[in-house]
Structures are given as structure tokens and as C-alpha cells.
Amino acid sequence: MDxxxxxxxxxxxxxxxxxxxxxxxxxxxxxxxxxxxxxDAEVAKEPRTLVIDLGELRFMDxxxxxxxxxANRAMDRHGGVLALARxxxxxxxxxxxxxxxxxxxxxxxxxxxxxx
Amino acid sequence: xxxxxxxxxxxxxxxxEDAFADGPVLGAAASRRAPGNPRPVSRGLGRAAMPxxxxxxxxPFTYTSNLSEVRAKVxxxxxxxxxxxxxxxxxxxxxxxxxxxxxxxxxSPGTLDMWHDExxxxxxxxxxxxxxxxxxxxxxxxxxxxxGHGLWLVHQLCDLVELLSGDSGTTIRMHMTLRGADAxx
Numbered sequence: 001m002d003x004x005x006x007x008x009x010x011x012x013x014x015x016x017x018x019x020x021x022x023x024x025x026x027x028x029x030x031x032x033x034x035x036x037x038x039x040d041a042e043v044a045k046e047p048r049t050l051v052i053d054l055g056e057l058r059f060m061d062x063x064x065x066x067x068x069x070x071a072n073r074a075m076d077r078h079g080g081v082l083a084l085a086r087x088x089x090x091x092x093x094x095x096x097x098x099x100x101x102x103x104x105x106x107x108x109x110x111x112x113x114x115x116x
Numbered sequence: 117x118x119x120x121x122x123x124x125x126x127x128x129x130x131x132x133e134d135a136f137a138d139g140p141v142l143g144a145a146a147s148r149r150a151p152g153n154p155r156p157v158s159r160g161l162g163r164a165a166m167p168x169x170x171x172x173x174x175x176p177f178t179y180t181s182n183l184s185e186v187r188a189k190v191x192x193x194x195x196x197x198x199x200x201x202x203x204x205x206x207x208x209x210x211x212x213x214x215x216x217x218x219x220x221x222x223x224s225p226g227t228l229d230m231w232h233d234e235x236x237x238x239x240x241x242x243x244x245x246x247x248x249x250x251x252x253x254x255x256x257x258x259x260x261x262x263x264g265h266g267l268w269l270v271h272q273l274c275d276l277v278e279l280l281s282g283d284s285g286t287t288i289r290m291h292m293t294l295r296g297a298d299a300x301x
Contacts, residue, residue: 003184029216030181059187061212062265063220070262090205097272099259 004031006038011114018049018114024056027064035064039071046078051113055086060094072104081105083113157247157281176227176242179215186215186228190239197232198294206273207292211239213266214288218243220266222285232294236275239290247281 004025011020019042027035042050052068054060068084075082084106087095095101107113179186190211194204211228218226222245229240253267271277276291 026184026187028183028212029219030183059184059208059212061183061209061216062269063216065265066262069260073260090209093205094209094269097269098257098265103260 003028004035006035008038008042013114015114016048018051019045019047020051020053020110022053022056026059027057027067028059028061029063032061032063032067036067036070039067040074043071043074043078043080046080048080049083049114050075050080051083051085051110053085053110054088054091057091058088060091062094062098065094065098065100068104069100083107085110085113157250157252157279176229178225178227179218180225181219183212183215183219187212189228190230193230194237194239194292197237199237199292200295203292207237207239207290210270210273210290211241213269214241214290217241217266218245221245224285234294236294237292241288241290242285244285245281246283247279247286252279253277 004023004027006024007022009020009022011018021038021042023035039050039052050071068082072082082104084095084104086109087106092101092106095104095106105113177186177189187208190208191204194207199207215226215228218224218241222243224244226241226243229242231238247267253271255268257264257268270288270290274290275293278287278289278291280287
């Protein structure tokens with residue numbers, strides 16, 4: 001059983017194309033290595049914008065959060081932007097408590113995350 | 117499988133609250149020990165870990181990497197105990213973080229045990245890992261830190277945290293006040 005699924009789409013938008021990673025399920029210490037591999041592979045392509053859609057992610061623990069923070073640093077290094085979209089209540093609680101939402105922009109929708 | 121006894125009141129009195137007060141009880145002593153010979157940590161549990169009520173008939177849930185099941189069990193038990201939705205989410209996060217520490221640090225399975233009375237619900241995580249930092253989970257990690265949020269989150273999310281660690285392992289008890297009990301004071 002896959003607790004966590006991640007799908008990657010390269011979105012051609014009117015503005016800049018962006019990479020959209022959609023997560024679903026539950027991300028924790030037991031599967032965050034797989035999450036890191038997915039994100040590492042996308043970050044390595046140095047997209048200008050990488051959006052992670054958290055709308056279907058029911059749970060995220062601090063290990064998974066650290067993977068996001070790490071991806072954010074890597075995006076920073078090449079001048080790209082990581083954005084998070086649609087966090088549910090529990091995931092957003094984690095982002096706020098750890099102040100990760102001060103480091104990574106969080107948006108209500110994928111459209112908002114890619115606007116401007 | 118899990119106790120859901122409304123009459124299952126843990127032995128407690130007004131003075132017990134002090135014994136359970138959160139704080140680095142052994143902090144000063146521990147900090148004087150030579151490096152390399154760290155002293156295990158005891159916080160909040162006082163002289164000795166009190167056994168949960170009727171532990172004998174309890175069937176703790178054992179986990180290795182099945183943390184999703186741990187979360188589901190906490191969610192369903194806390195819901196039945198009457199914990200509010202927001203606090204329920206917090207408890208699920210806290211227990212998951214405590215159990216994640218088992219996966220990260222202990223080379224053994226862990227166990228989850230839960231009980232409640234009319235005042236509070238308690239989730240207990242035990243494993244064979246050893247915590248030696250007397251301030252473990254008490255300092256806020258830098259927001260961009262890539263480790264060390266787990267135990268800190270446990271302390272942020274729960275109404276009371278008891279932590280006992282020794283050579284035989286670590287016990288973390290996470291308490292959440294049940295509805296109505298807040299209003300008493």
C-alpha cells in the first residue's frame with residue numbers, strides 16, 4: 001500500500017511554465033525518503049517555479065516538512081521559487097507551528113501560487 | 117482493545133499536579149555530568165513512572181513503521197473520548213511525532229497505549245531509545261532547521277507532556293484536557 005503518492009506535471013501556462021508536484025496521502029518519517037527523491041529530481045532541473053499541491057495530503061510530519069525545507073533551500077540556491085498550495089488543516093498547522101510558512105510561501109490555490 | 121472506561125479514574129489528587137509539573141527536573145544535575153556519560157532524562161513523571169490505570173488488562177499497540185495506523189488509532193480513540201476536533205488533530209500530530217522518534221532513533225518497535233478519564237486523555241509512547249538531553253524538545257529549533265522539530269512539537273501541541281528516559285528506554289506521555297474540564301478553573 002502506498003501511503004504517499006506524488007505526481008509531477010510540467011505546466012505550460014500563459015506566463016512562465018512551472019513544475020507542479022501533487023502529493024496525496026500521508027507523508028511521514030517512513031516515506032519521506034521517497035518524497036525527497038521526487039523533489040530532488042525536480043529541483044535538479046532548476047525550474048523557476050516549483051509548486052507543491054498539498055490539497056490531497058492528509059498528514060505531514062516534521063520529517064516530511066524537513067524535506068520541503070530542504071527543497072526550498074535548493075530552489076533558493078538557483079534563484080527559483082518554491083510555493084505550497086492548498087494545505088489542509090493538519091498540514092497547515094504544522095507549517096504555522098514550525099514557522100515554515102514564513103520561509104515558504106503558502107497559497108490557497110495552485111492558481112494563486114503561480115500568479116505574478 | 118483499548119480501554120474506554122469512563123469510571124477508570126487515574127489516582128490523582130490536587131498535589132499530584134505538582135509532581136506532574138513540566139520542567140527539566142534533572143536538568144541541573146544532568147548538565148554537570150561528564151560528556152560521554154550522559155544521564156537519561158526524567159521530566160514530569162516525578163519519582164517513578166506511574167503505571168496507567170489497569171495496565172494489566174491493556175493491550176498496547178505495537179508499531180514499527182506503521183505510523184499511519186498509530187495515527188488512525190489515536191484519532192478514533194480520542195474522538196470516542198470526546199476530544200474536540202482541533203485538539204484531536206494536535207494530539208494526532210504529537211503522537212505521530214513521538215512515534216516517529218522511535219523510527220528515527222530506537223532500534224526497536226514502539227508501543228502505543230491510551231487511556232482517559234473524565235478530565236483528560238493520555239497517549240503513551242514507549243520505545244527502547246534513550247534520550248539524554250535534559251532539554252530535549254524544550255528549545256524551539258530554528259525555523260529552517262532540518263531536524264529537531266519532533267519533540268518540540270510534542271511539547272507545543274499537548275496540554276502536558278511527561279517524559280522519562282532511562283537505560284531500559286523512553287516513555288512519553290501526552291495529555292490532552294477533555295471538554296468541560298477546561299472550564300473548572
